[in-house]
Amino acid sequence: MRALRITLITAVVLGGLFVAADRIAVHVAEGEAADRIKATQGLSATPEVSIKGFPFLTQIANRQLDEVDVSVTGIDATAGGRTVAVSEVRAELADVRIGGNFASATAARAEGSARVSYxxxxxxxxxxxxxxxxxxxxxxxxxxxxxxxxxxxxxxxxxxxxxxxxxxxxxxxxxxxxxxxxxxxxxxxxxxxxxxxxxxxxxxxxxxxxxxxxxxxxxxPGGITxxxxxxxxxxxxxxxxxxxxxxxx
Known part of the structure; x- marks a missing residue:
């Protein structure tokens, strides 16, 4: 009985450590992705990136993310040479395939939106x-x-x-x-x-x-119409x- 308790406690501790490591890894990845998106999309502001699904480490090992949500503020719209503010641009990307050297990421499907006030x-x-x-x-x-x-x-x-x-x-x-x-x-x-x-x-x-x-x-993101x-x-x-x-x- 004592051995069983020790095994269970060990499993819980290791599970907690795995979850903590997984959450730290996804947080770091979200920050890195935000910086990369800002650079490749030519944005003036850093977007917010949320990588969905658990565990993240398994997804990254398979180079396939279930869902990635991106939100950007401070975006501009242009019309006839005039520049106006867009309150928010959002994109929900599903089945995101990561390139072999982690230099690219492509979503099989995506939905996007942009909000503009009157x-x-x-x-x-x-x-x-x-x-x-x-x-x-x-x-x-x-x-x-x-x-x-x-x-x-x-x-x-x-x-x-x-x-x-x-x-x-x-x-x-x-x-x-x-x-x-x-x-x-x-x-x-x-x-x-x-x-x-x-x-x-x-x-x-x-x-x-x-x-x-x-x-x-x-x-x-390029490809959303x-x-x-x-x-x-x-x-x-x-x-x-x-x-x-x-x-x-």
């Missing part, structure tokens, strides 16, 4: 445009509301408007509903579904140029998926 969307919009919540029904379709004075919107798009035309347009407020469309390489497009009639011939095309614009979001958007009262969450996504290397 305030920051407005900063990325053409001059004079304000981007806001379109209401629950339109938000469910991934739509936002874009508003602004017609003269200011057109001039913001680089259209020279004679004073006589300004008098015709007056202080008319333009209101359109734009749908978020997926682009390529982290780019999404805000495109108005329809435009109000402008009482000046030939200005419809110019108005379209004023309210439609592309937004490029950096910071997602943004393909849909969710809108709520405070902003947009862009979502995407990918296969064979490169985490580092």
């Amino acid at each position: 305030e920051d969307l407005t900063k990325s919009a053409p001059s004079g445009a304000t981007v806001g919540y379109a209401g629950p029904e339109r938000a469910a379709k991934g739509q936002v509301k874009v508003t602004g004075p017609s003269v200011q919107l057109l001039e913001g798009a680089g259209v020279a408007i004679p004073d006589a035309i300004k008098g015709v347009l007056g202080n008319e407020e333009i209101e359109v509903y734009s749908t978020i469309e997926a682009g390529e390489s982290g780019t999404v497009r805000l495109k108005a579904d329809s435009l109000p009639e402008i009482p000046v011939p030939g200005f419809d095309t110019e108005l379209r140029r004023a309210v439609d614009y592309d937004l490029r979001i950096d910071g997602l 943004l393909n849909r958007a969710k809108a709520d009262e405070t902003g947009l969450t862009f979502l995407g998926t990918g296969q064979g996504v490169s985490l580092v290397g």
Whole structure:
């Protein structure tokens, strides 16, 4: 009986030491991975990396990680030369295969997201445009509301408007509903579904140029394509998926 107790105590102690060593190893690996991701993705801030699954040491021995979550703040989006903040970029990567010399890591599957507030969307919009919540029904379709004075919107798009035309347009407020469309390489497009009639011939095309614009979001691992958007009262969450996504290397 005494021998059994000693065996059990020894097993518990060794198990505790193994768990402690495993957690220390995963913590070190997460820090190293964060530094590598920052360097290879060209990020200005160090991401948070969480390696899921237990035990980690067995996963690393097999060079296969079950799941790796990455979160980055301080990411920028660009639109027409304007830079705006993205509150957070996240990526969940599954079945991550580590290269033979630990210089690369590729996920079989990945999901990514990026969050942008309406305030920051407005900063990325053409001059004079304000981007806001379109209401629950339109938000469910991934739509936002874009508003602004017609003269200011057109001039913001680089259209020279004679004073006589300004008098015709007056202080008319333009209101359109734009749908978020997926682009390529982290780019999404805000495109108005329809435009109000402008009482000046030939200005419809110019108005379209004023309210439609592309937004490029950096910071997602290469291979994740943004393909849909969710809108709520405070902003947009862009979502995407990918296969064979490169985490580092």
